[in-house]
Amino acid sequence: xxLALRKVSRTFNGTTAVKDVNLEVKPGEIIGLLGTSGCGKxxxxxxxxxxxxxxxxxxEINGKVSKEIHDTTxxxxxxxxxxxxxxxxxxxxxxxxxKRKDKENRAIEYLASVGLKGKEALYPRELSGGMAQxxxxxxxxxxxxxxxxxxxxxxxxxxxxxxxxQDLLLDVWKLYQSTIVLVTHDIDEALYLCxxxxxxxxxxxxxxxxxxxxxxxxxxxxxEQLAKIKSDILAxxxxxxxx
Numbered sequence: 001x002x003l004a005l006r007k008v009s010r011t012f013n014g015t016t017a018v019k020d021v022n023l024e025v026k027p028g029e030i031i032g033l034l035g036t037s038g039c040g041k042x043x044x045x046x047x048x049x050x051x052x053x054x055x056x057x058x059x060e061i062n063g064k065v066s067k068e069i070h071d072t073t074x075x076x077x078x079x080x081x082x083x084x085x086x087x088x089x090x091x092x093x094x095x096x097x098x099k100r101k102d103k104e105n106r107a108i109e110y111l112a113s114v115g116l117k118g119k120e121a122l123y124p125r126e127l128s129g130g131m132a133q134x135x136x137x138x139x140x141x142x143x144x145x146x147x148x149x150x151x152x153x154x155x156x157x158x159x160x161x162x163x164x165x166q167d168l169l170l171d172v173w174k175l176y177q178s179t180i181v182l183v184t185h186d187i188d189e190a191l192y193l194c195x196x197x198x199x200x201x202x203x204x205x206x207x208x209x210x211x212x213x214x215x216x217x218x219x220x221x222x223x224e225q226l227a228k229i230k231s232d233i234l235a236x237x238x239x240x241x242x243x
Contacts, residue, residue, distance in 0.1 A: 001061065001062045002026060002061070002062055003024075005060075007057040008058070021044060025181065028178075030179075034233065039203065042151050043205075044183075048073070048147075050069035061147065073147045081136065086123075087123050088120050094139075106142055110138040113141070114141075128161075130157055133154065137153075137172065149180075152184055154189070166192055187233050192226075208236055
């Protein structure tokens with residue numbers, strides 16, 4: 001599913017958070033929104049999802065301009081946000097329409113795709129951080145979203161679990177071919193996962209640079225090519241002058 005942002009800006013109480021963002025995303029593409037805190041990355045993600053409709057400009061999904069919440073869009077937050085009184089299976093089926101058995105079978109399929117087969121009866125308190133985030137991914141996928149929005153989904157995890165879930169995300173992407181927009185502060189994560197990286201800078205945030213990562217997957221995290229791109233990104237962020 002295609003996605004386009006045209007001159008998207010958002011102002012809160014007289015303060016502009018992000019200004020005049022233009023972006024075209026192709027079906028099945030993985031796009032990273034990268035930048036320092038306060039440059040409007042999550043603001044853009046909420047606008048795309050329809051959770052925030054008070055922006056200026058246009059957001060077009062599959063040729064249709066709308067400010068409503070889209071059934072074809074899934075959202076994965078930084079925290080899993082699981083309901084503690086429901087088990088894993090119930091968390092994934094929560095809010096789904098249809099017959100109970102059909103919903104459960106669908107949830108079991110997606111839980112298996114994120115490596116949680118046989119864990120359906122566990123409760124959130126019994127899960128590690130990585131397992132809880134896998135449940136959140138399954139919950140987002142169970143509605144078959146054509147666009148998957150991720151707001152720093154692995155930032156609270158340890159380095160090894162983060163890498164495992166990055167690989168899981170790529171497995172899921174290969175399987176379902178969703179268009180993905182990822183907000184991250186992690187340059188290495190963006191380089192490993194994304195087809196293109198959009199660098200936002202300033203307050204209000206504006207697009208400063210777009211970098212295409214023309215490297216096949218799976219990628220070598222320690223490759224010389226990625227190291228050179230990382231150096232370019234660091235220079236573009238200009239951390240000593242954030243405005």
